[in-house]
Structures are given as structure tokens and as C-alpha cells.
Amino acid sequence: HAGRRRAALPxxxxxxxxxxxxxxxxxxxxxxxxxxxxxxxxxxAGHHTMIDQPLALITGIRTVLAAWAAASS
Structure with a gap:
């Protein structure tokens, strides 16, 4: 998709x-x-990741949010 802009948000x-x-x-x-x-x-994990692997998903989300917070400070 040539010419498409990439997202400016994380x-x-x-x-x-x-x-x-x-x-x-x-x-x-x-x-x-x-x-x-x-x-x-x-x-x-299958289609319903929150049901299949809730702790892994939450850990991943928390890790990403912490990395973004650290990068913005």
C-alpha cells in the first residue's frame, strides 16, 4: 500500500x-x-486470548504500558 501514512501514535x-x-x-x-x-x-492462546491466557495477556499489556510511560518521561 504505497503512499499510506503510518500511525503517529504508539x-x-x-x-x-x-x-x-x-x-x-x-x-x-x-x-x-x-x-x-x-x-x-x-x-x-486461541481467538479468545483473555479467556485462554489472561495472565500472559495482562502481563504483556502492563509491560507495554510501562515501556511507553518510561519512554515519555
């Missing part, structure tokens, strides 16, 4: 290991998000 995407997002689609999203985006895979 982006974090959590992908479920056994979710519906294919490897190909994930690569397209990485390209669109840009190099500063955080992309993490939650192991042993």
Missing part, C-alpha cells in the same frame, strides 16, 4: 498463537504499523 498488537491472524497477514500488519510498533504473540 501501537501494540497482541497476536494469539492459535488465533485467526495468519503469518502472512501478520507480516502485512507489521509493515503497515512500522518499526516502532510492538508486536507480541501470546503462546497457547
Amino acid at each position: 501501537i501494540a498488537y497482541f497476536r494469539a498463537q492459535h488465533g485467526i491472524v495468519s503469518d502472512e497477514l501478520m507480516e502485512q500488519m507489521r509493515e503497515r504499523f512500522g518499526p516502532s510498533a510492538i508486536v507480541a504473540e501470546i503462546p497457547d
Whole structure:
């Protein structure tokens, strides 16, 4: 998608290991998000990551938020 602007806001995407997002689609999203985006895979999770791996997801979200807070201070 040549000519499309990348997001100016921070982006974090959590992908479920056994979710519906294919490897190909994930690569397209990485390209669109840009190099500063955080992309993490939650192991042993399906479509409902919060049900399958709630602690892993919450830990990932907290880690990202802490990193963003540290970077902005």
C-alpha cells in the first residue's frame, strides 16, 4: 500500500498463537504499523486470548504500558 501514512501514535498488537491472524497477514500488519510498533504473540492462546491466557495477556499489556510511560518521561 504505497503512499499510506503510518500511525503517529504508539501501537501494540497482541497476536494469539492459535488465533485467526495468519503469518502472512501478520507480516502485512507489521509493515503497515512500522518499526516502532510492538508486536507480541501470546503462546497457547486461541481467538479468545483473555479467556485462554489472561495472565500472559495482562502481563504483556502492563509491560507495554510501562515501556511507553518510561519512554515519555
